[in-house]
Amino acid sequence: MSNFFEKSDLSRNEAENIISDTLQKCDDGELYLENSKSETILLDDNKIKNSSYNSDLGFGFRAISGEVVAYSHSNEISKDSLKQSSENLKSTLKSARGSYNHEIPKSNKKYYDNINPIEQKSLKEKIDILNDVNNYLRSKDSNVKQVTANFLGEQKSIEIIRSGGETLSDVRPLIRFNVSVMLEKDGRKESGVYGVGGRQSYDSYLKDDNWKSVCDEALRIATVNLESKPAPAGEMKVVLGPGWPAILIHEAVGHGLEGDFNRKKTSAFHNLMGQRVASEGVTIVDDGTIDNRRGSLTIDDEGTPTEKTVLIENGILKNFMQDRLNARLMNTRSTGSGRRENYRHIVLPRMRNTMMQSGNQTQDEMIRSVDKGIFAVSFGGGQVDITSGKFVFNCTEAYEIVNGKIGSPIKGATLIGDGPSILKEVSMVGNDMMMDPGIGTCGKAGQGVPVGVAQPSILINRMTVGGTKL
């Protein structure tokens, strides 16, 4: 764990006094300290293109009165700097007349180990694996024209000091291994991307020849795309494969169920609590408590232990995801969903691992039931307009379905739908729930945070496919 005051002219005691003094008439707030170390090693175009290391240190000081948030952050952990921040907060909240809410739930559970993945493997070992990846892919298929592979490793230590001196801390490891391959055949180029990751050591993913399965998957997707035909355009049935396609859930309903948009009544879901928003059999949870997952957290960035929050139960809207601010203003409790990218940013209610639970049908049944539609297996990114509820996601591997059978692969196309109604169009839920491989980053208000998704195969009755073939 980091000792944030070790090389500072500011002692912990002095910091606690400034915090308590600044927050005395506020409803909530804290000093958030963060020290993160991260590395990137990138192989591209047959060479190690980049080996870089980042060390980031800073604090964010937050005071809340009513609905108003005052925030100030700096890289200098010093007396002057904290006092300046304190002055900034006080000047914004001159008329604060609240009483500080000291209550914060406790838990002893931990969902990952206190490790620094960067130090657990030498630079040489990492470079060797990247070179092996490059050689393996180029020798496996002569159409391979470009290989990019990279490691990202991080250890983030945080400490939260609340008014009165209560202190909460967490050390979070995170790694990611990515492979991208481009093929060229008869003048046509296509690419395939795959990656794995989570809150563990590199070795959890790269033992022995484990990395080969990541390469094989990237190569397989690129190979499929080389044969792809233009995608159809228009409304049709869509079968989604299990795992990563759950970014549909993330975009279509996840963002719309975040507390801030509902308190402000700008979400298409704000007046639907307790109502049917999905077909019977559809249950969706947001779970921060799964061991070593990319979206898991022992405590959130306000110090609240995370939990498994039921969002939609058997089609009925049950809960929003909340941070402390929005929970207080909506007369409910925090669900441990208060997150921030780093100390430069304010806390917002965010997703962790968003998952649709298994039903009892098979993927095969779904495909057999479709006369004309598409089967989408893998996706790039997605986006949503939470106000109108419209969302999109981009297929990176998809096939047409003709008369109950999987047909030719189709080119990457955008799928568009309406969040509040799409889950009512789910007519079959598979028995094959799967987690994504651990590579998701969710963006909101300019902040990126690591998240996970999971779902079984599902059949959607009607979605618009954005191809070029009329």
Place this chain on the structure above:
Amino acid sequence: MVKEQEFLEKKASYCLDLAKKLGATGSSVVVKNSVSETVNFRNKKLDESNRSDDLGISITTYIGKKKSSISSSNLLNDNLNVLIEKCVETTKNTPEDEFNSLPDRDLLAKKVKDLNLYDNTHIENDQKISYLKKLEDAASHDKKIVNTESSFTQNKSNFVLANTEGFCDGYKTSSYTASSVTVAKDEKSMERDYEYSSKCFLKDLDDADELGKLAADQTIRKLSPQKIGSEKIAIIFDKRIAMGMLKTFASAISSSAISRGTSFLKDTVNQKIFSDKINVFDRPDMPKGLGSRNFDSEGVKTDTLKLVDQGILKHYLLDTYNGKKLNLKSNGRCGGTSNLYFENGNINFEDLLNLNSKSLYITETIGHGSNIVTGDYSVGATGFLVENGEFKYPINEITIAGNFKDMFQNITLANDLEFKYATNSPTMLIEGMVVAGK
């Protein structure tokens, strides 16, 4: 206040000296400080105040053709000592790359012009609050507006870039940004839209009333949208979307994509990639320009480039590394373009709307549907149906798709260019794209 040049230069030379002492044969360093103050309003009330003071340093060390880099926000010498030692150590253990090098000495920027990028004015939070009050009053004029969120940010930055080829320079920049996001509601729908203004100088910022009113009008006109059928149709891109086409073009001609062979525009210099009349400029020396700069992120001088002349591609965007790989000299585009724009077309906005009896006017796209490798494009879109030059009704939940290679050859531009962003386009018409709807 933002840190002065002298402080940044001292840190930079400390790092260069230390790297040399530890065995680096060359190195470069950037030291930055940025101070932002933001006030956010929601429904005519103060919602958030935010002050950020960001320090950052990044160092790249070379040992012959080996290279590695580190970055940190902690500028204390104790920390820098540890990091630079680590950086040099990593450099030693990183394989050689024959193209690694600092920029050629004769390409480094020498005389630095004052481009008028820094306004010394400080706007107090109380003044920001009165601007936002005015803005939100204007934005919530209509009863259909049910939520307003607006924001005012002042940013002051300073930086120094130095390398062991003798380059050491930097300058202050400022920006003042106001934005308004409004939500409108009727029985059938709820819609959101926005407007914003960002300028180097406070006095150039758009009027608060106008900004708020524009955001509200743009939101209200989106209410009760319809979905249309799938068809091939002419598409008109609002300026705020059209500039995205130019950004895609810029990433497709970046020397890294070209040298790696992962761009649909590889090997197209001196070929006609746009329709006949299209000219594209990248002009770094515009006074007060939002993308203006005196040198690129390696210190290389940046001249104005006519990237596309009468539809023909003339240059890639080159940095030192990828330039060497392609056997070309850097043209000062490490870190991307500066003020990039399409030259005006020769038809006005109304005539553009009238070119086809039926077209689609797109005001917003969502999704990451641009594939630089293949040129395929497919995104979700929101906009209006235009018939005989008139806006008929709003449209949503559709996608538009095509391939950039074809789209670029079918562009017609209006003559309404303005410099609102760093990358700018007049209103753009593209024939022959496919809309997927019902």
